[in-house]
Amino acid sequence: MRKKSRLHIPSSSARPGEKPDFEYLNLSPAGSVDKPPIDSRTRDIEHLSTGLVRVLDDDHQAQGPWNPDIDPAELQTALRWMLLNRVFDQRMWKIQRQGRISFYIEATGEEAISIAQAMALRPGDMCFPSYRNQGLYMYRGVKLVDMMCQCLSNTRDMCKGRQLPIMYHSRKANVFSISGNLGTQYPHAVGWAMASAIKGEDHIAASWVGDGSTAEADFHHALTFAAIYQAPVILNVVNNQWAISTFQGFAGGERRPFAARGLGLGIPGLRVDGNDLLAIYSTTLWAAARARRGGGPTLIELVTYRGGAHSTSDDPTKYRPKDEWASFPLGDPIERLKQHLIALGHWSEDQHEKLEEELKVEVLAAWKEAQQYGTMTEEPFLDPATMFDDVFAETPSNLESQRRYMLEIEGS
Amino acid sequence: MRKKSRLHIPSSSARPGEKPDFEYLNLSPAGSVDKPPIDSRTRDIEHLSTGLVRVLDDDHQAQGPWNPDIDPAELQTALRWMLLNRVFDQRMWKIQRQGRISFYIEATGEEAISIAQAMALRPGDMCFPSYRNQGLYMYRGVKLVDMMCQCLSNTRDMCKGRQLPIMYHSRKANVFSISGNLGTQYPHAVGWAMASAIKGEDHIAASWVGDGSTAEADFHHALTFAAIYQAPVILNVVNNQWAISTFQGFAGGERRPFAARGLGLGIPGLRVDGNDLLAIYSTTLWAAARARRGGGPTLIELVTYRGGAHSTSDDPTKYRPKDEWASFPLGDPIERLKQHLIALGHWSEDQHEKLEEELKVEVLAAWKEAQQYGTMTEEPFLDPATMFDDVFAETPSNLESQRRYMLEIEGS
Amino acid sequence: MAKMNMIEAIRSALDVLMDKDPNVVILGQDVGYFGGVFRCTDGLQRKYGEHRVIDAPISEGGIIGAAIGMGVNGLRPVAEIQFADYIYPGFDQIVSELARLRYRTCGEFFSPVTIRTPCGGGIRGGQTHSQSPEAIFAHISGIRTVMPSNPYDAKGLLISAIESDDPVVFFEPKRLYNGPFDGDPDKPAISWVSHPKGEVPEGYYTVPLDTAEIIKTGEELTIVTYGTLVHVAQAAADAVGVDAEIIDVRSLAPLDVKTLVDSVNKTGRCLVAHEATRFGGYGGELVARIQKECFYSLQAPIGRVAGWDTPYPHAFEWQYFPGKKRLINAINKMMAAA
């Protein structure tokens, strides 16, 4: 008989039917992590990769050196964007369940990341998002109706029906195209940032990948190039604990935080409470300033939790406890900012409820408008002849003749 | 006009015509780095990745806790293997220059690595070498004549003429096949080690890549898998300062040593004097013991210098100072072990010269024998019909008919 | 005998071999606890343990690289790539290592890895969940490329693939997982239950890795196809009422040329059909070979029906998909040819 296997297999802290257990998260109290100068040497700030930068404490007060001291009015705006992101997701999820779009991905529980980072970056900075960063598009001015039209593959779809729902892009907003292939955007961000440096510009780039996607080659490529050329880029790892059914230990998160991944290349790493808008905002500002003045890349790990299913194709009750999110020690980012504002005396439950209602109306209105441009089953329909465009800058003759043939056949 | 580029471009410390400068190497005195227990936690031994484990000091004495206390007779054997490696390389280089083989790669200056590590591993452990590890094959019993026949693509070529010279393999010796594609062997080693663990065996695997090759995706894949499954594997980075014309700063070595690359995944790293047989031997033993008892992977950076050209196709005077090797502060590994043995009173210049002569004779005899099995221009020739074998386990009909057709044509 | 859909047949193949050979291990994203996003490995980790059905990081290159090393150490790894569209990060390990190891070591080392991966469109997956990249694997010497079109073949071919000492890239047309889709997305889905190829032995059996299958004999025209298009071709031939001989290539490389050539020499007409992009697709090889061997029997040029030379668009997948209309049109033209 074969001897017992000695292979180490990571195991998640809880599976369905078990009690959620976040013991493994190494939390620091809010305000306890120092804020070094942006020109610190990586080796002198390694501890930032194991601590956890937090600003909002359990009593909803902002604490410590990373407190960005944002104006309450601005915080209200941030709250509005986060809530909009959530309300939008909820509506689109329902729409998918009704069969009116083919697929959807929600960012529930992770809204603070896109919103806080969008706030911290400048409009000329370029974002290379993952599929859970819809908040970036929203904050940077892409209209809800345009995002919905994309999900509908309708006549106003920015992707002309070519892409799966949620794979937005916006040149105007400086948010790149979302890829179905995990992690591929990471080296693009580095290359973009290198080009910015080559051109002597001071724009920086930022990119986002999930914990699971750090195992891809492109993660390594991006870090290596960023370190070598000291590219002005912020590389974010959104550690939401899960990659579909696979918990973050299977991406190598068991022993050291993801924030530490670049240390061996001299890239500083910040581990940040990903559900704390203030902490995210201020660490991002720090990394952006560092990059802008030639200090090179920063890796930011945002510790959060994927509050919903991976996508509309997924059923998380099959692989994790139903109540795991409710037990997540870093809470819900929207609730936390809301309570902070209430504690500051600049918000109330009433106002919040009213805002939520307002946003629901806004989203619904956008949805009504979007449908006018067509759905998968209702006119107007996109012209299928367009599917032969944009394969190349100019459509070559083989595609023109395929287009003609397709129209002939489909017309018959 | 365009603004000045802000891109950081690494620059080598000296180019042709300039004075060699190894200031950038961070050296520790021999004996100064501590030797922790093999069950130390990675975070407690991070300093081993920035120090430099050295045993032999400038006076050729063995120093400190890493001194393996090897029997002088064994040291003499080690010296013999290293010298054989060098003499073999010198002969084959000349043979290539005479046009009798198409290509060659020498390990000059790096011989201690293969020999010391082969000594420290057990025969059941599996080696996944790079092309500069010919010493592994030699030490593990592959005959010189067989290696020469491989380089000659002759009738006794283990590769039946299919591979470029130096791309050896030996199942019997447990040394894997050398690939032309850099770094691909690294995940193989990890997978092999995982299989060993799955089977409950206590064999470990070891692999080698160059400093330049650490930028490849497979480096990341290997480290990630090794860390996740705690594979019993030793991952060696041979930092010989150069990757063809490109110095190690372009592989990300400017800011942190390669030994630190796994820290972010919890893989301990040892930075080792790669020209010090004793230091290499004892760090490898340490890592092997750690792996064997379930402690998982270790990354070892071996700091050395590529004493010769990259390959017979290369001319290093085009891109680095001629006398760079002579200025390399860690010297020549053969000379250092020789002086150590002399200092111990177990060796002499005379013995050394005699040994070198002996080895030259041995190598020459092997070369004479190898030629009898054919050269590229002299009979006997390998049968070209064999080129259709081993594409698959059994040769399918399309290859059989191509074989027949080839013979028909070539016969015509 | 049992009724199985393609997912069950694949799972059954894995189960039978894991039970038979302790060296068979499975490695892939979400394959373990969860049982795979298409459920092909459901229940196997519970049965064989997490050391044999191993959840892997999102690293196709690493999965294939590690699997190669495992194979060299005596295991028989079955790697799952979640979608064929995501196989490219592992491409170098497949081409440069897996395919070449036996050759470059004259058989001293080899690694009997099987790579399973769902391919093809028709599930509204857009351009990154619909690709059929078989052509680029069929061109690589040293690997076998296989694509079953039904549960019976899926199980028998997968068992052969895993037992083969050659590496195999095993494409599973995901649109066929649940039923023999005939190309009409508006018709209610048919299940495998009523299909003869949905009858699958529960135990061990094999389908050889180097034979094409004549799905239906016929005299007027040969349709050479594989994967999803097998069923569409049948429907199209029926619709036209032509007596077509339909061949399921199923083992794309090495290829069973004789079955194809004999058929075309008999019928004198040949249509090649696949879902993948036409330009540079695998159909080119089929046409080139058949025209060479059957030149003097051919009464019309060999036709190709395939995906367009564009990515696979989300909204227009049924315009992209080479469906019944395109096949009917091609058959009609061909039958009308002199």
Added chain:
Amino acid sequence: MAKMNMIEAIRSALDVLMDKDPNVVILGQDVGYFGGVFRCTDGLQRKYGEHRVIDAPISEGGIIGAAIGMGVNGLRPVAEIQFADYIYPGFDQIVSELARLRYRTCGEFFSPVTIRTPCGGGIRGGQTHSQSPEAIFAHISGIRTVMPSNPYDAKGLLISAIESDDPVVFFEPKRLYNGPFDGDPDKPAISWVSHPKGEVPEGYYTVPLDTAEIIKTGEELTIVTYGTLVHVAQAAADAVGVDAEIIDVRSLAPLDVKTLVDSVNKTGRCLVAHEATRFGGYGGELVARIQKECFYSLQAPIGRVAGWDTPYPHAFEWQYFPGKKRLINAINKMMAAA
């Protein structure tokens, strides 16, 4: 006009464009200080600085990934992959990103990267320095695949490639770098000096990216080929004494079908020749298309001469290489056909 070999012509193209457009940057292993292992970028870093001719780490995936990002930010990157055999680690970025970016964003984003890489055998490089993987790129919608066979075209096509807003994979048959090799390794090397295509303008000019070139007109047989085989085909046709029309495809995808079809309709016979492995090779596409368009003119089956379906063996490269003998044999057979 100057006499240039292919290396000089490529370098000249890079020089002309770097001078013309500050956004043109070069990225690759050993391309900077050293000037490239084949010397194609020699002197360019000295002239344009290390911020425009950038030495890169050994990371083909990273080089291509970063180049894409640079292209998105307005640069026009020329990436060098040291050998085509080493392009596979960058394959995912090429297929999934570079080729698809324009399509998936309807032209809002695109990246005009040119990837230069030496391909082909005949330099005793063994199986990892001899490959011709053009077929797998030609199959990918959204990239252009180009392979020049001489200095004049190399420069003109490379200028077009870099200026094109489409991504281009630009294969350079390394055996032709120094001379128009006719397939006979025992003959003394010929240089480009005495070849008309070795006459190259020193300044700016372009060769369009979508036209095949008729190298020699003829009436009895069309040889459709590209890369190294262009010269071998000429030598073989001369040796047989057949009046062959020889077509250099040079732009493999998109393909100039008309030039090919017109020629075969005229000659009635066609031989397709390339160095890459035959099975699933690019020749399949050529044959499939030509038989379709020229069926009624063809007097014999279209022949294919190509590398064997094996890796490219070091010792037997001249048995692997589809040399003059194999071409002569194929021509003779074809001319004898009814």
